[in-house]
Amino acid sequence: MKRRHFLKSLILGIVGFGITPEILAKNMDNHVVSLPGNTDDHIRDYLYKMRHFDEAHKDDIHVHESDFSTFVSVVKRLRRLERTAGHGNFQILSFDSGLNIGRKYSDVGEFTGAETDFIEKIFYSEASRYGFFGKKTLKKLTDQIPNKDVTKIDYTGNYVFKGVALKTHEKIKREIGEQVILTSGVRGVMKQCLLFLNKAFMNKGNLSLASRSLAPPGYSFHGNGDFDVGQAGFGIANFTDRFTTTKVYEILSDLGYLKLRYPQENLEGVRYEPWHIKVMTDI
Known part of the structure; x- marks a missing residue:
C-alpha cells in the first residue's frame, strides 16, 4: 500500500474508532504528543510493530511491579481452572462460574480478593494504552454466554x-x-483472560506484546x-x-x-x- 493511501486510511480509521490522533501518537511514541509533523515516524513505527508483533518494543506497557506477583498467581489459577473445568467447558465459562469452581474445588483454589481485583483492572482498563484500538465487545466482566x-x-x-x-x-x-x-x-471472559494474560506471562508481563496477537478480555x-x-x-x-x-x-x-x-x-x-x-x- 502506498504511504499516502495508508496515511489517509490511518487517520480515517482513528476517527472512526473514536480515537484521536494524539492518543495514537502517545501510544506509538511516548515522546511525541501529536500526529502531524511526525507522520512518517508514526507510520514506520506502527508498521514495524505489526511486522514484529512478537517482539518487545521500548514503549510497550508491562504489568506494574506492584501487581506482578498477583498477575503470576492469576495466570496459574486460570490454568488450573481450565484443567478442572475441561477444555470445552472452559471456552464459554463465565467469570462468576469460574469463581464458583475455584471455591468448590481445591485443585483450583478460591480466587483471592487481590486476584479478582487484578482481573477487573485488566478487563476495565482502556486497551488503547497497550496499543490495541479495537472495539469493546463485552461491556461487563460478568457477561455470560x-x-x-x-x-x-x-x-x-x-x-x-x-x-x-x-x-x-x-x-x-x-x-x-x-x-x-x-x-x-466462542470464547468467554475467562478463556480470553487466560489467553491474553498467559501470552503476557510468557513475555515478562508485556501487555502490549500480548495485545498485538490476542485481544484483551472484553x-x-x-x-x-x-x-x-x-x-x-x-x-x-x-x-x-x-x-x-x-x-x-x-x-x-x-x-x-x-x-x-x-x-x-x-x-x-x-x-x-x-x-x-x-x-x-x-x-
Whole structure:
C-alpha cells in the first residue's frame, strides 16, 4: 500500500474508532504528543510493530511491579481452572462460574480478593494504552454466554454461536470438506483472560506484546460470533502467515469468505490474521 493511501486510511480509521490522533501518537511514541509533523515516524513505527508483533518494543506497557506477583498467581489459577473445568467447558465459562469452581474445588483454589481485583483492572482498563484500538465487545466482566445460544462442534472442543456464525461454519464445511477445521470458536471472559494474560506471562508481563496477537478480555469478537479456521494436519502453523500457503486458505479466498477481522495493515494494533473469519459486522 502506498504511504499516502495508508496515511489517509490511518487517520480515517482513528476517527472512526473514536480515537484521536494524539492518543495514537502517545501510544506509538511516548515522546511525541501529536500526529502531524511526525507522520512518517508514526507510520514506520506502527508498521514495524505489526511486522514484529512478537517482539518487545521500548514503549510497550508491562504489568506494574506492584501487581506482578498477583498477575503470576492469576495466570496459574486460570490454568488450573481450565484443567478442572475441561477444555470445552472452559471456552464459554463465565467469570462468576469460574469463581464458583475455584471455591468448590481445591485443585483450583478460591480466587483471592487481590486476584479478582487484578482481573477487573485488566478487563476495565482502556486497551488503547497497550496499543490495541479495537472495539469493546463485552461491556461487563460478568457477561455470560448462554448455553442455548451456542452449539458445540464435534471433535473440536469448540463452540460457535447459533444463527449466522453456525450457518457460515456449516457452509464452509460443506463447500471445503474435511480439509478445513475449526481451530477456535466462542470464547468467554475467562478463556480470553487466560489467553491474553498467559501470552503476557510468557513475555515478562508485556501487555502490549500480548495485545498485538490476542485481544484483551472484553475486546475479542470471539465472544460475539467470529471464529478461526485452519488446514487439517497443519497444526500450530494455522496461526501463522504460513496458513496463506494452504489449500484451505486458497479455497476460502476464492469463495469470498475472507472478509477478515484483522487484515494486513489494519488500524487496530493487531497482527495480520488470515485465519480469523469475520461474522459479526458491528457492536
